[in-house]
Structures are given as C-alpha cells and as structure tokens.
Amino acid sequence: MHIGILGGTGPAGSALGARLASVGYEVTIGSRSADRARDVCLELTEKYPELAALLRGGDNAAAAACDVIVIATPWDSAATTVQENAESLAGKILISMANALVRVAGEFQPLLPPRGSVAAHIQAAAPLCKVVAALHHLPAKELGHLGSPIDSDVLICSDDPASLRIVAEIVDRIPGCRPLDAGQLSNATAIEAFTAVLLQLNVRYKTRVAPKLTGIRE
Amino acid sequence: MHIGILGGTGPAGSALGARLASVGYEVTIGSRSADRARDVCLELTEKYPELAALLRGGDNAAAAACDVIVIATPWDSAATTVQENAESLAGKILISMANALVRVAGEFQPLLPPRGSVAAHIQAAAPLCKVVAALHHLPAKELGHLGSPIDSDVLICSDDPASLRIVAEIVDRIPGCRPLDAGQLSNATAIEAFTAVLLQLNVRYKTRVAPKLTGIRE
Numbered sequence: 001m002h003i004g005i006l007g008g009t010g011p012a013g014s015a016l017g018a019r020l021a022s023v024g025y026e027v028t029i030g031s032r033s034a035d036r037a038r039d040v041c042l043e044l045t046e047k048y049p050e051l052a053a054l055l056r057g058g059d060n061a062a063a064a065a066c067d068v069i070v071i072a073t074p075w076d077s078a079a080t081t082v083q084e085n086a087e088s089l090a091g092k093i094l095i096s097m098a099n100a101l102v103r104v105a106g107e108f109q110p111l112l113p114p115r116g117s118v119a120a121h122i123q124a125a126a127p128l129c130k131v132v133a134a135l136h137h138l139p140a141k142e143l144g145h146l147g148s149p150i151d152s153d154v155l156i157c158s159d160d161p162a163s164l165r166i167v168a169e170i171v172d173r174i175p176g177c178r179p180l181d182a183g184q185l186s187n188a189t190a191i192e193a194f195t196a197v198l199l200q201l202n203v204r205y206k207t208r209v210a211p212k213l214t215g216i217r218e
Numbered sequence: 219m220h221i222g223i224l225g226g227t228g229p230a231g232s233a234l235g236a237r238l239a240s241v242g243y244e245v246t247i248g249s250r251s252a253d254r255a256r257d258v259c260l261e262l263t264e265k266y267p268e269l270a271a272l273l274r275g276g277d278n279a280a281a282a283a284c285d286v287i288v289i290a291t292p293w294d295s296a297a298t299t300v301q302e303n304a305e306s307l308a309g310k311i312l313i314s315m316a317n318a319l320v321r322v323a324g325e326f327q328p329l330l331p332p333r334g335s336v337a338a339h340i341q342a343a344a345p346l347c348k349v350v351a352a353l354h355h356l357p358a359k360e361l362g363h364l365g366s367p368i369d370s371d372v373l374i375c376s377d378d379p380a381s382l383r384i385v386a387e388i389v390d391r392i393p394g395c396r397p398l399d400a401g402q403l404s405n406a407t408a409i410e411a412f413t414a415v416l417l418q419l420n421v422r423y424k425t426r427v428a429p430k431l432t433g434i435r436e
Contacts, residue, residue, distance in 0.1 A: 109404045112330060151432060155415060183418040186327045190415045193408035197373060200401040201431060209431040213416070214369060216423045 002026040003170075004066030006081050007073030009040045012097065015144030016070065016135065018044045021054040022146045023173040028056050030063025048146055064088035068166070070095040070135075075118045079125040090128035093163045096188070097135040099195040108200050110193035119188035123159075130163040132156060133188035134171065134179075136195050139208050149176025152210035155191050157182040180213065220244040221388075222284030224299050225291030227258045230315065233362030234288060234353065236262045239272040240364045241391040246274050248281025266364055282306035286384070288313040288353075293336045297343040308346035311381045314406070315353040317413040326418050328411035337406035341377075348381040350374060351406035352389065352397075354413050357426050367394025370428035373409050375400040398431065 003020055005013045008029035021027045031037035037057030045052040063069060064085035073081050075098035082089060096119040100111040113121045119133035134156040142150050154171045156179055158164040168179035182191060194211075201209045221238055223231045226247035239245045249255035255275030263270040281287060282303035291299050293316035300307060314337040318329040331339045337351035352374040360368050372389045374397055376382040386397035400409060412429075419427045 107401050107404075109402070110408050112334060112407070116330060180419060181422050182415050183325050183422065184327070186325075187415050187418060189330070190328050190408065190411035190413075194412045194415075195408075197375075197400050197405050197408045197412075198431070200405060201398060201434065204399050204401065205434045207433045207435070209433040212430045212432055213419060213427040214430055215425045215427040216419065217425070 001068060002028065002066040004028045004030055004063030004069045006030050006060050006063050006069060006071045006085065007077070008063065008070070009036050010072060011140040012143070013070070013072030014040050014044060015140045016072065017055060018048060018051060018146060019143050019174060020170070021051045022048065024054070026054050028058050028063050028066055030058055030060040032060060034059040034062070060085055061088065068093045068095065068170070070097060071122065072097060074098070075100045078118055079121050082122050082126045082129070086126050086128070089126055092129060093166060094122065094126065094129040094131050095135065095167060096122050096131055096133045099136050099192045101196050101199070106203070108196040108203070110196040112189070112193070116186065117188035117192050119185055119192070123185060130158065130160040131185060132158040132163050132167045133185060133191060134167050136191055137198055137211055139210070142208065150174060150210065151176040153178050153180050153212050155180050155182040157185055157187040157191065159185045180216065219286060220246065220284040222246045222248055222281030222287045224248050224278050224281050224287060224289045224303065225295070226281065226288070227254050228290060229358035230361070231288070231290030232258050232262060233358045234290065235273060236266060236269060236364060237361050237392060238388070239269045240266065242272070244272050246276050246281050246284055248276055248278040250278060252277040252280070278303055279306065286311045286313070286388070288315060289340065290315060292316070293318045296336055297339050300340050300344045300347070304344050304346070307344055310347060311384060312340065312344065312347040312349050313353065313385060314340050314349055314351045317354050317410045319414050319417070324421070326414040326421070328414040330407070330411070334404065335406035335410050337403055337410070341403060348376065348378040349403060350376040350378070350381050350385045351403060351409060352385050354409055355416055355429055357428070360426065368392060368428070369394040371396045371398050371430050373398050373400040375403055375405040375409065377403045398434065
C-alpha cells in the first residue's frame with residue numbers, strides 16, 4: 001500500500017510520513033512545492049537512512065495519486081487542497097487528522113466548522129472520497145521519534161465501515177497505538193474538539209498527554 | 219459543604235448524590251416533585267443505611283438553596299430549571315454534567331447547542347452563577363456502586379479558576395477519580411461531545427469505558 005500525504009511538510013505530516021515508512025509503507029510526502037517536500041524527505045532520510053527506499057517527496061498531485069491519502073495541511077486549507085485534487089482522490093480513502101483550534105490568551109479553544117468538523121467539511125468538499133477521521137491526538141514530536149512507541153489510543157470514525165477497518169489496520173502497525181472504532185463521521189466533531197482539551201492539559205500540566213480508554217479488552 | 223442536585227432523581231443524579239454522601243458531603247436531591255425525591259432517597263438509604271444522616275430529598279428550591287449545586291436534569295431542560303431557581307443560585311458554583319446527545323440508528327451522536335455546549339447555555343441563562351462543567355464521563359451505574367472505585371479522569375473546566383479548584387477538591391474525594399483542570403468553559407464543547415464517543419465505544423466493544431490521560435504526573 002502506497003500512502004500519500006497532502007500538505008505533508010509540516011511537523012505532523014512529516015512525522016507521520018516517517019512513522020508510516022518505518023513500519024513498512026511506501027510513503028509520498030506531498031506539498032504545494034515539490035522541492036520543499038523533497039527537502040523534508042532528505043532531512044528525514046539523513047536522520048533515518050533506513051527510510052530512504054520507502055519515503056519520497058513530490059507535489060500534492062503525486063500524493064493524491066497514491067492508494068490511501070492523508071490530508072495534513074492546516075485545517076483551514078484542507079478542503080481547498082482536497083478539492084484541487086478531487087479527481088485523483090475520488091473513490092479513495094482520505095484520512096482527515098486536522099483539528100480546528102485557536103489559541104486565545106494562551107489557552108486552546110476548539111472552533112466548530114459549519115458542518116461540525118473538519119472531516120465533515122472535507123467529506124462535503126469531496127463527496128466521492130471515503131473520509132476517515134483519525135490520528136488527531138498523536139503528538140507530532142512523539143510520532144516523529146521513530147525509536148519509541150507512542151502509547152495512545154487512536155479514535156477512528158467514518159461513514160464507511162470498510163474504510164474505517166483499513167485505517168485501523170494501518171494504525172495498528174504503529175507501535176503502541178491501539179485503533180478504536182468510534183463510529184460514524186459525526187463523531188469527528190467530538191474527536192477534533194477534544195484535541196483542544198488535550199493541548200490545554202499539556203500546557204496546564206507541562207507534559208504531553210495521550211488519551212487511553214480503560215475497559216476495552218484486546 | 220452542602221451539595222444540592224437539581225433534577226437529581228434520574229440515574230446519574232441519584233448515583234452522584236449517593237456517591238457524594240458516601241464521601242461525607244451533606245446532599246439534597248431535588249426534583250420538581252419533592253415526593254419523588256424523597257422516594258429516591260428512601261430507596262438509596264434502604265440500600266446504603268449509612269447514608270441516612272447525610273442524604274435527603276426535597277424540591278428543586280431546596281436543592282438550589284445549598285452551597286454548591288449540580289444540575290442533573292436532562293440537557294434540554296437544564297437551562298429552564300436553572301432560570302427558575304436563578305435567585306437562589308446567584309453567586310454560587312453550579313456544576314453542569316449534562317451532555318446533549320441523540321441516538322440515531324443505534325449510534326450516539328453529539329448535538330451542538332447554539333452556544334457550543336450545555337454548560338455555556340446554562341452560563342448564559344444564569345450569568346450570576348459560577349458554572350463549572352464536570353463529571354460528564356462518569357457512568358451512572360459505576361457511580362452508584364458505592365463499594366467500588368471508579369478509575370476515571372474527570373475533566374473540569376470553568377471560566378472561574380477558584381470555582382474549578384473547589385469542584386476539583388470535591389471530585390478528588392471520590393475514590394478512583396482524578397480531577398484534571400481542562401481550562402476555560404469553552405472546552406465544555408469538547409468534553410460534552412466526547413461523551414458520544416465514549417458511549418459509542420461502549421456499544422461497539424460491549425463494555426463501559428472511562429477516559430484516562432497518560433503523561434500527567436500526580
């Protein structure tokens with residue numbers, strides 16, 4: 001499986017790309033600037049030479065041509081980026097990991113997009129995609145620290161159960177991550193907004209929290 | 219400290235009342251019908267005779283006359299109940315534990331109240347109260363099972379830090395519960411909506427989940 005990351009040169013996108021390559025996926029990090037994407041891949045493969053065979057950079061069109069695509073742009077340009085690549089993305093799994101957040105006086109607050117979530121907004125912008133919301137709560141720093149497991153539950157939701165299962169299999173390959181089926185895409189509202197709470201806890205307790213749900217047996 | 223529970227005869231309200239009495243608080247369970255509240259207290263003290271000295275039933279006015287008040291009505295009558303008792307409640311801590319949820323085709327979905335959360339709606343309905351959002355994720359059944367600890371983090375948010383701290387002290391007395399400062403009341407949106415995810419996981423995995431945040435040292 002070849003995974004493309006639209007707008008993947010930021011901290012979360014590049015860390016995810018490296019992590020996915022480290023567990024055996026072919027990954028194309030995309031960007032509006034193919035040069036920028038190649039530079040980011042060069043930096044990653046200098047740090048982790050074992051990724052060189054699996055990780056490459058390109059423009060967003062190259063990322064959109066992959067089998068499964070992650071949209072890793074800032075939340076407010078996600079829908080535009082998806083629309084620009086709608087033809088390549090049609091019928092494919094599109095993973096939305098964005099959170100609409102704003103920082104007011106040092107405190108993170110969730111913003112509610114008109115359709116309730118970034119994922120719902122993306123689904124409306126690209127109705128032929130199978131949008132799956134996932135990976136919102138993974139801290140970029142830990143994600144990019146390839147030696148260490150992450151130890152976090154990953155809440156996944158989608159209106160297409162088969163796509164949800166495929167994304168769960170991808171997540172399950174990341175050491176320490178446990179995929180959880182959180183139901184339909186309407187729950188992305190709660191999952192995205194909850195990121196503000198996690199970031200707030202990080203600030204308040206000077207740490208980096210990860211959500212775990214007790215009571216679920218393996 | 220005497221804690222009143224407005225609309226406290228439902229599963230969550232009565233379980234919370236019993237639990238708070240079990241850790242030493244005087245508790246008045248209120249209801250539109252004082253008789254109904256007294257019946258509920260009678261049932262509780264038959265089961266747990268040691269609560270008899272601390273737990274009583276009354277009308278909502280009696281609950282609103284307490285030092286700290288919890289609003290435990292269904293979410294869509296919370297603001298009305300608060301407004302009806304606004305005079306008694308003015309200046310006091312008012313704990314909002316309601317979640318606006320709907321079940322569609324067997325799946326829980328969060329509803330977004332116009333101000334983003336039930337807590338914000340209540341705060342607008344009773345601007346002189348110090349609204350604190352807390353206790354949303356505690357399952358009523360486990361809460362009412364007084365012998366057992368609950369083993370859950372309790373996310374608390376408020377625009378009044380002193381009130382947040384007082385509620386954190388109350389939560390800290392409940393065995394197994396860890397109070398966490400989740401910042402301002404705007405985060406109630408995320409905390410309330412997240413309940414839909416937890417209920418969805420309960421259905422999906424046939425269990426009862428509780429949220430825990432890893433990475434926070436005691």
